[in-house]
Amino acid sequence: xxxxxxxxxxxxxxxxxxxFAEQGFEQxxxxxxxxxAGLTERTFFRYFADKREVxxxxxxxxxxxxxxxxxxxxxxxxxxxxxxxxxxxxxxEFFPVKRRSFSRRRQTIIDANPGLQERELLxxxxxxxxxxxxxxxxxxxxxxxxxxxxxGVTVFRVAFSRWVEGSEDRELVAILDDVLGEVRAxxxxx
Amino acid sequence: xxxxxxxxxxxxxxxxxxxFAEQGFEQxxxxxxxxxAGLTERTFFRYFADKREVxxxxxxxxxxxxxxxxxxxxxxxxxxxxxxxxxxxxxxEFFPVKRRSFSRRRQTIIDANPGLQERELLxxxxxxxxxxxxxxxxxxxxxxxxxxxxxGVTVFRVAFSRWVEGSEDRELVAILDDVLGEVRAxxxxx
Numbered sequence: 001x002x003x004x005x006x007x008x009x010x011x012x013x014x015x016x017x018x019x020f021a022e023q024g025f026e027q028x029x030x031x032x033x034x035x036x037a038g039l040t041e042r043t044f045f046r047y048f049a050d051k052r053e054v055x056x057x058x059x060x061x062x063x064x065x066x067x068x069x070x071x072x073x074x075x076x077x078x079x080x081x082x083x084x085x086x087x088x089x090x091x092x093e094f095f096p097v098k099r100r101s102f103s104r105r106r107q108t109i110i111d112a113n114p115g116l117q118e119r120e121l122l123x124x125x126x127x128x129x130x131x132x133x134x135x136x137x138x139x140x141x142x143x144x145x146x147x148x149x150x151x152g153v154t155v156f157r158v159a160f161s162r163w164v165e166g167s168e169d170r171e172l173v174a175i176l177d178d179v180l181g182e183v184r185a186x187x188x189x190x
Numbered sequence: 191x192x193x194x195x196x197x198x199x200x201x202x203x204x205x206x207x208x209x210f211a212e213q214g215f216e217q218x219x220x221x222x223x224x225x226x227a228g229l230t231e232r233t234f235f236r237y238f239a240d241k242r243e244v245x246x247x248x249x250x251x252x253x254x255x256x257x258x259x260x261x262x263x264x265x266x267x268x269x270x271x272x273x274x275x276x277x278x279x280x281x282x283e284f285f286p287v288k289r290r291s292f293s294r295r296r297q298t299i300i301d302a303n304p305g306l307q308e309r310e311l312l313x314x315x316x317x318x319x320x321x322x323x324x325x326x327x328x329x330x331x332x333x334x335x336x337x338x339x340x341x342g343v344t345v346f347r348v349a350f351s352r353w354v355e356g357s358e359d360r361e362l363v364a365i366l367d368d369v370l371g372e373v374r375a376x377x378x379x380x
């Protein structure tokens with residue numbers, strides 16, 4: 001068997017989601033995933049540290065996109081504008097409509113497992129901190145940097161949860177702008 | 191030894207924080223906590239399910255305050271106004287200035303341990319969902335209810351993190367109103 005299997009990563013991801021959906025996260029073993037994908041366990045571990053990482057492997061890449069966009073933003077842009085532009089650019093690249101079906105299946109699995117939810121929340125908290133640090137490197141004072149990052153991540157989370165719901169057919173970036181408009185309207189009237 | 195020790199709960203809490211701060215969360219056992227507090231392990235377990243619960247025992251009470259205030263809000267109040275009034279009322283009751291030293295020490299311990307951070311994030315996510323559900327029971331449509339709750343919890347989290355920082359001496363509720371004002375200003379310019 002060759003060391004590198006063309007399409008093996010995607011096949012392992014699809015098979016993993018399939019098995020998690022069929023029999024639950026806890027009950028699924030790496031041996032089963034590899035066997036159903038027609039690959040060896042060794043091949044699995046070439047791509048993922050463990051079965052949980054199949055669900056979270058993309059997040060570092062996504063965080064990297066975000067941070068690149070913050071780092072390269074115009075030096076005189078307002079902090080929250082920088083964050084929102086980075087969010088729009090990152091979701092446009094990372095969450096095209098064709099990815100929605102994967103994201104939906106993934107979300108169903110995470111929502112069913114408190115341990116996976118905790119992992120997801122911790123990853124998002126880490127992203128928030130990294131975004132705030134990136135703003136501080138541009139000269140934004142810490143309190144404003146943190147608040148801008150928290151608000152940006154809140155808008156992203158709410159928009160993302162609408163996007164993975166059954167009733168939404170629009171691009172994530174369009175939903176994002178809706179949510180931002182709603183935040184403005186909501187907070188204006190208190 | 192009597193079944194009920196006056197002040198035992200507070201003594202166990204103080205001793206637990208002390209030991210966590212001295213030697214870390216993982217390294218501390220219930221036996222050590224009970225021994226230093228001059229109580230038995232059985233007494234400890236009468237108040238807390240495990241050592242982790244000492245850090246999180248107050249959160250259900252805090253969530254209850256929040257939800258009571260949402261349930262009893264004026265029927266024609268705007269959803270986000272309902273949330274923010276509930277946040278203000280709950281923090282005024284639950285986080286008086288005299289509680290800040292405890293909250294600070296607790297936060298230092300949580301920040302040092304990813305497992306505790308995950309637990310804290312999951313509790314806050316649960317609170318957000320419960321707040322959104324309380325708004326829906328008042329007739330707020332689900333998307334607005336969720337977004338109002340997410341924004342309210344974001345404002346709370348940021349204000350709380352400033353409150354437990356060394357440099358802040360004001361009441362939490364004053365910081366809360368600052369943060370809300372900043373959110374309005376930030377989101378207005380994008």
